Amino acid sequence: MKNEKRMKRIATYVFLILVSFIFFFPFYFLIVSITNPSIDITRGDLLPGSHLIENFRTMIETTPIGLSIWNSALVSVGQTIISIFVSSLAGYGFEVHPSRGKEVVYNIILLSMMIPFAALMVPLFRLFGTISGIVPALGIDTLFGVVLPYVSTAFLVFFFRQNTKMFPKELIEAGRIDGLSELGIFVKIFIPTMKTTYAAAGIVTFMNSWNNYLWPLIVLQSPSNYTVPLVISAMGSGYTIDYGSVMIAIFITTIPTAVIFFVLQKYFVQGMVGSIK
């Protein structure tokens, strides 16, 4: 009986190690590949080589990767700040000042969750064509155009409303007695109190924005405006592909999300799971 239990234990660990190996293997392949020349990567070389600096140089010289990292940073940071501010304002408004009319509006917002982005791409592209005609700086082929559809999303409004339920309402009264305006209460009391909620929402929004591919692919046209996923996709699908520089580009542009994940793991999980509790 005891022996059987131990065998089960060992089997569990063997299984878990095997599973971990499979899940980690593509990362290992990525890390090794950044040091190997193109030809070895296609042959599936699994040992580190000495081509790291050369791969890096090829990447810098032949692709606009540096510029795309800057574009992606602008888009992701901008989108994160704007959308969590606007959406949390709404979540707060719905929860702190509830009314029948607002419930109707809230349900309409939630309904937009059922609209898949794939269905939106054509009409949204046409809408941005119109916007381009009126304010070119916000339309097609601009970084603002990448951000605009995400200024407010149903998911974030929902997420902030759910989390506002935990916000102590006494603080609002206290703020009113201190003579703060409604917006003042929101900025000076609500935001600082809900720091962890903001961190969680911010991480999820940043990641989604950093990795977003379809909408930037549609709205951006000049390579100088490309975000990271567009450049990497273009690097990986040309006729002559330099695998080494693709791999190092992937490696470098995964670092931000990896750092966020490892440093802010707690908020990260909260941001993912928090919405369904």
Added chain:
Amino acid sequence: MTEMTEEIKKTKKGKLERNRIWMSWTFVLIPTLFIITFYFYPMIQAFWISLHTGTGVNLDFTGLDNYRRLFNDQAFITAVTNTFIFFIFQIPLMIILALFFSVLLNQKTLHFKGIFRTLVFLPAITSLVAYSLIFRYLFSNDGVVNQALMFMNLIDAPIFWLGDPFWAKVLIIIAITWRWTGYNMIFYLSALQNIDPGIYEAARIDGASAVQQFFRITIPMLRPVILFTSITSTIGTLQLFDEPMNLTGGGPGNATTTISQYIYNLSFEYTPNFGYAAAVSYSIVVFVLILSAIQFRVGRERK
């Protein structure tokens, strides 16, 4: 005199209250305006466009012709079939794996839990484009995976993962499962931690085996979370785009082309036919609504 101050107080308070109501509506209406502009308005517009035919901006009103055309369009039928193959095989596979891992990794006495969890979750931080490319290289004809399979004597000749219609589909399913299993596992793990351990205690005393505990306690307790993850996965799969685009290019032929990719091709790759593309777009909305409704039904009924 007292009556007057009372009255002033009242109006003052009324004014303040009115001001608050007005402010709270502003808070709520700013994002609502954005959502209407960028979600609802385009969808209504799309329906209008879908009743038109033509290339580029020269559109003629043709009523429901585009919707009729869907049923005879072989490329559309292939895209729908592919999308549903991914949906039918990939989602159950992933949810079962995620459930299994989460139960394994929730055992109190297990060592190195944190490391195992992190490793299984790690794929979720990668961008879809990036991991698709890595998989393309891993699964190339003389790539690592074929070499490993041949080394283990599981196959005699390399599998043409990217060139064979069947294996290309398998590859997409493998790739998506790798990317999203850990992501779903996190939802199950956090739900498992909310289950009172006393329930399992009682089951053990009653002589329930581990398998029985899994099916009689864990699954029913996780039902709402499983429902949530299966609906989000469904919406994700029906919109599948990044992977076929970067991993298989939709090929070979149209073997892995999805509905999203077909919409993209109709609008931006071929001569733009926005009217027909809008009609195809509506098919995704219809599929999402039907499948979510079914899952909602199934997920709730057995409670």
